[in-house]
Amino acid sequence: MIDLDDLRAELDDFAQPEKKxxxxxxxxRIIAGFEEIQRFVEEHSRAPKHGEDNxxxxxxxxxxLDRIRALEECRLLVSxxxxxxxxxxxxTNEAESMDDDALLAELxxxxxxxxxxxxxxxxxSIEKRAAEEIANREKCEDFEDFQPIFEQxxxxxxxxxxxxxxxxxxxxxxxxxxxxxxxxxAYVADEGEEFxxxxxxxxxxxRVIFSNGTESNLLRLSLVRALYKDxxxxxxxxxxxxxxxxxxQPSENRFSEVWDDDDIESGTIYVLRSLSxxxxxxxxxxxxxxxxxxxxxxxxxxxxxxxxxxxLLAKVEVVATxxxxxxxRTRLENLFHRLFAPARLSITINDRFxxxxxxxxxxxxxxxxxxxxVQRIRDGSITEVIYDPKTARLVRYAGTHYTEKP
Numbered sequence: 594m595i596d597l598d599d600l601r602a603e604l605d606d607f608a609q610p611e612k613k614x615x616x617x618x619x620x621x622r623i624i625a626g627f628e629e630i631q632r633f634v635e636e637h638s639r640a641p642k643h644g645e646d647n648x649x650x651x652x653x654x655x656x657x658l659d660r661i662r663a664l665e666e667c668r669l670l671v672s673x674x675x676x677x678x679x680x681x682x683x684x685t686n687e688a689e690s691m692d693d694d695a696l697l698a699e700l701x702x703x704x705x706x707x708x709x710x711x712x713x714x715x716x717x718s719i720e721k722r723a724a725e726e727i728a729n730r731e732k733c734e735d736f737e738d739f740q741p742i743f744e745q746x747x748x749x750x751x752x753x754x755x756x757x758x759x760x761x762x763x764x765x766x767x768x769x770x771x772x773x774x775x776x777x778x779a780y781v782a783d784e785g786e787e788f789x790x791x792x793x794x795x796x797x798x799x800r801v802i803f804s805n806g807t808e809s810n811l812l813r814l815s816l817v818r819a820l821y822k823d824x825x826x827x828x829x830x831x832x833x834x835x836x837x838x839x840x841x842q843p844s845e846n847r848f849s850e851v852w853d854d855d856d857i858e859s860g861t862i863y864v865l866r867s868l869s870x871x872x873x874x875x876x877x878x879x880x881x882x883x884x885x886x887x888x889x890x891x892x893x894x895x896x897x898x899x900x901x902x903x904x905l906l907a908k909v910e911v912v913a914t915x916x917x918x919x920x921x922r923t924r925l926e927n928l929f930h931r932l933f934a935p936a937r938l939s940i941t942i943n944d945r946f947x948x949x950x951x952x953x954x955x956x957x958x959x960x961x962x963x964x965x966x967v968q969r970i971r972d973g974s975i976t977e978v979i980y981d982p983k984t985a986r987l988v989r990y991a992g993t994h995y996t997e998k999p
Contacts, residue, residue: 752927771829869907
């Protein structure tokens, strides 16, 4: 007769280790660090090794593994996960060549063991740089304050107002600049006091916000190295309205209801209001506007609006026009669309064939703000503001955040 206790004991040998509950942040970091070592082993079919000839991250994994092996608390924590037998290996003495800062950066306070603060040897400069470069990103608690400018930059890239360029040699990094790093848009929001690095270069602690809602306080030189190392990294250029105005054209009345004799008309900005009976449109009729630019007559453009899904399959009324003299129409239209992108109308209607469509170029923006945008394009200040849908205002942004316009 089978003894149930014996059977249970045998089955326990095949059971998956239970996931620890209520892990502290320190324990989670230890486990995450050990799993990184395991992934290295899976990829290279061997444990990470020390040595100047090896990749710096392999050497750091080797240091981390030595410390986990040496500290009983760490061993007990990751032992249920050690299906590769990594904890059975012998420790080396090379971990002693890194000081407490390096080990704390790598182990993220792995065991809080006293011996970590008693190491006396100095780590190499390459290990120190690597420890800085792999600093953990943390959740950005005030990301909602930055999200509008991330959305604006995305819109500017799409509209061609900004472009991306390789991060070139001798490039600098300053507050307010944008980059693409590891597939994420990165914004340099703040910078601490400058100091001299061990290499004799000026350095400073940065606050870098990423588009996935995380942030890091890595060093400026570390960000430079990370951008160099990432082959797909890019610098995002400053907003450029481009050649809105053609050469050899008068400048005073490019946006005007009054024409000089020598002005040459190149198009018209038009603002439309829909007469659709769609419930949402009817309820918000005074706020929903279509902004466009045409080189012909506006009346011709909208003649068959009720048959065109672009115009919500309804007649429209023209509520404002602005004549253009010597202006690049396409770039100008893109400027309006990227500026009011956060207020773009999201609505689905059926076209005349019964197919659902989502018209673009309609925005939930009051007319007086469109007038203000025209004036800001005229005086060149349009690149200094974004549209804040929460307050329905154009707000100025600078440095680490955006503020209300004066």
